[in-house]
Amino acid sequence: MPGSGGGAGRRDNRTVTAAEREQARKVPLRRIAALFKAHRGSLAVVTFVIVASSVVAMASPFLLRAVIDHALPQQDLQLLVALVGGMLGVAVVTAVLGVIQTWISTRVGQQVMHRLRSEVFTHLQRQSVGFFTRTRSGEIQSRITNDIGGMQQVVTSTATSIAANLTTVVATGVAMVALSWQLSLISLVVMPPAVLLTRRIAQLRLAVTAAKQRELADLNVTVEESLSVSGIQLSKTMGTGPALAERFARSSQRLIDLELRSELAGRWRMATMSIIFAAVPAVIYLAAGLPATAGALSIGTVVAFTTLQTGLFRPLMGLLNVGVQVISSLALFARIFEYLDLPVEIADPPRPRTIRASEVRGDVRFEEVSFSYPGSSTPALDGVSLEVPAGSSLALVGATGSGKSTLAALMARLQDPTSGRVTIDGIDIRNLRLSDLAQIVGVVSQDTYLMHATIAENLRYAKPDATDANIEAAARSARIHDLIASLPDGYDTMVGSRGHRFSGGEKQRLAIARTLLRDPRILILDEATSALDTRTERAVQEAFDQLSVGRTTITIAHRLSTIRTADQIAVLDGGRVAEAGTHQSLLEIGGRYAALAA
Template sequence: MSLASLPPSSRPDRGSGRAGSEIPVGLGPDTPARGGRRGRSSRITPQERAEARSVSLRRIGALFVPHRWPLVVVSLMIAAAAVVGMASPFLLRAVLDTALPQQDLGLLVWLVAGMLAVAVITAVLGVVQTWISSRVGQQIMHTLRTQVFTHLQRQSVAFFTRTRTGEVQSRIQNDIGGMQSVVTSTATSIAANLTTVVASLVAMVALSWQLSLISLIVLPPAFLLTRTVARMRREITARRQAELADLNVTIEEGLSISGVQLSKTLGTARSLIDRFTESSHRLVDLELRSELAGRWRMATMSVVFAAVPAAIYLSAGLPATAGKISIGTLVAFTALQAALFRPMLGLLSVGVQITSSLALFARIFEYLDLDVEIADPVHPVPMDPATVRGEVRFEDVTFVYPNADSAAVAGVSITVPAGSSLALVGETGSGKTTLASLVSRLADPTGGRVTIDGVDLRDLRLEDLAGIVGVVNQHTYLLHTSVRENLRYAKPGATDAEIETAARAARIHDLIVSLPDGYDTTVGSRGHRFSGGEQQRLAIARTLLRNPKVLVLDEATSALDTETERAVQQALDTLAEGRTTITIAHRLSTVRHADQIAVLDHGRVVEQGTHETLLEREGRYAALAA
């Protein structure tokens, strides 16, 4: 899916831009992500159920491939521990059948020492293998987190316009966090339990094959029961994670600075509390159901397992078998049987855990499988931002939203010579912001092309383009850190002198140094410590610090009062020398000195010329200026 296929309801000029952003963001559908209904139930959809079932176990296993050698070492240690541990029942039988009846103290000491040695060896091996397996698991979780974050960074603005912020956070935090036990202990758990089961079975048969048959009669119903419980857990897990995402959205919307201001001014705090309470209550119910799913069934199986020793004791005392099985063999076998059922239950539990975790993997893989709508070209054209002249051309550019009756931008051809200025004016919805967003490649044109110095923007690396084109719009996003770090965010290697120069150019330096902590003053969440005009000037300074050859100013001075606007405009006029500037403005006073003005109407250029020329024509521009 491309940005060109987004619905007209989300056109930027229609006011769908997300507040708090420093770039035009209204390029996505104005509909919530899946499951974004307020007060939604926690019912899993058929699509979600199908996704959970379609997750490939091979793909999950591929996560462990880079760590195969540590896992091999762990497996060998587990096998060694299992083999060593199997010596205990034979040592116990020797104690009961030989050392104690014969009062052989020397043999008894050696046997007891052997038991202690087995305990020490298995304990040490257990600690080491737990450390290795946990480290591997954490590395896998780190890989998943960084892969998801990196992939989401490559997504277009349209994706984030149509996706709830809390949903994205929930995928990275809750879903990946919920897989911790699976990726940190599943592989070793399977290896440890499987090895113990095999070793126990061999030892049991060696002690008494007849008693072994009695012990193994419970296996078929145990496996069938486990499959039923696993299916129950998987569905509940998917519903629980969806509810967690809803809870995250409520927190994001209700506790952000903008959300708090909105709730206080509209008096909606009670409804937000009710919404959060209901979501949390549903989550409690799902957590309980997740914990209790199949518990009665598994408890019944535990009772059956516990009844097996009683059956063994009974069979050993029957007339047909009385005296044929020694006390030592009986006790050792019972101990082995207990050692068998514990890992057997562990394997069944791991199976349930893996199956229920498929819902988590499905949600993570869904994000990793997202197509990158605006991607780097396979064979990029090299372009050094320092050597760019800055000529911008719109060559028969068309941009169409899906299901739209008409194009948002249609057949626009404009040449902006290097170092000159272009002003885009027109009524709301005329396509001004849409056209300007194509310059920074927030969207790709449906038809035609946009070039800088004759190179199609789609042939440039996104990182190179970001170094060439600087964007400032009316919505300013400031990080919750110091003023200095907010400015340095645009150029991590910037010196304090460069930061101060940019601030002076944006007419914000004097204000900054008047603050108690100067450039080290914390701006507060989303910059709400500063006024709208002050935020705007900080955003301008941040962009200018990068020294782009092309400037896109989308209502960049709209939040400023007349006096401040005049000062900033003077700074921009000075800095625009040698740069190509594309300005979008409703106040025609800010664009009257532009080298050329293009008037847009329903996505088409209906007039083009200088301020004086357009006024003389007494056309659309003159009507706007009236």
């Protein structure tokens, strides 16, 4: 783990690949614009407010010219008071309109952000277990938090910024021409260098943004892997703490470099444009004082024009900044859309069969089922056929890697068979809604996962509307109620991160109680008692024996003592059914099962 951030990784994080640049370029702007489609009414109101604000603001330079050319030279106090009052009125109106604009635009932006976050989270929830096996959890978290968070400014202010700055630039341009078309021509010299410089900065930021987000993802992965309870235990027992700290520091240092490159690129552009805009008024003063133009322009006109020209800097730079932000954010949109475009491997059928959990008998069949994991040349299951009558029990035994857990995963539809089918009461489970199947099939695996919440909340996760009495009954059946009742906070006790407050056997019994709370018609026990001591295992097994009456049960076990009474035992070997029968009949055969039992 400490060595996973080596030289190749550093080079990868400092530069953006050609494929990533191409991916960012392929993000259609109309898809980004579609995010705002539901908010067209609000955006129309914002646009109206922006136009009104810009039009009102353009009165200021003309009021200023009247003050300088008429009210002050003529010492007309009444006119001066009216003009100054008009200036204050313009300031108040534009300020109020600005607040309204900010409120509406921010609300729209946050709603779009909420929709993006929710869509990505929901879409990832529909991905198969295989996707999460292939993908680093820190990477997923980074895309939902860092990438979408990095898009916030663009999503929140892009549309309104374009409208506001474009309207201001147009209105200012019209006012400048109205004051003096000759001086307006001089002001146009800023446009070509501004556009060219902005384009270069946008391309640079596109590359830096992609590299920065990947570095943030790596940082998230390091935090996720190293600062979890399991990660801390591993680092302490392996003595890798210093190496992990160094890895984190190197990643954080690379982020400093990327942030500096991004910020300096923008600062150099701002400095250059500031110099250009500062030079323009000087040229205007020079032009107004030349013998050829002397006396053609009043002092008030020159002052009003230079005020407008200076005021043009902010909206013009804002308009150019929007271009930079949109182009640089394409890398973020590309990463988000990449997740949204992931195909759903395990999905609800187009026309699902309706089935009520209370009416399910629980007749299970595996019909010539084969399955291969992606990238593997050897099938995990090869032509497995088994029949489990409703209310009976099937035990799966065999060596590690023989396909037992894979078969159970197909039953719960965590994977789909490569060929063949799995049926419940004659219905292919691929024709059922995933939510309906989850109500029918309950799974207790050897890898127990408990959330950082109270015991009651962990149990109620399986059935949100469960009463306290339901929870207690499930806990009693799993032989864990007495332990919970002995705790100071009882069912309100926090289990800790991943349930590390409890022993392996206690966590296993909590997981069993959680599954039993749903009362599934079909129960899959994947090494469900592997972490229990002999005495507790016997108690829980008695509960299972009682609860399995009328319930179809599929048990995976290495300890054969737990499955002796199963109605049917299937021995898997290399993904095939090598033997099948009862405990006694398999012993009499003297084959693989007898060897395991010896």
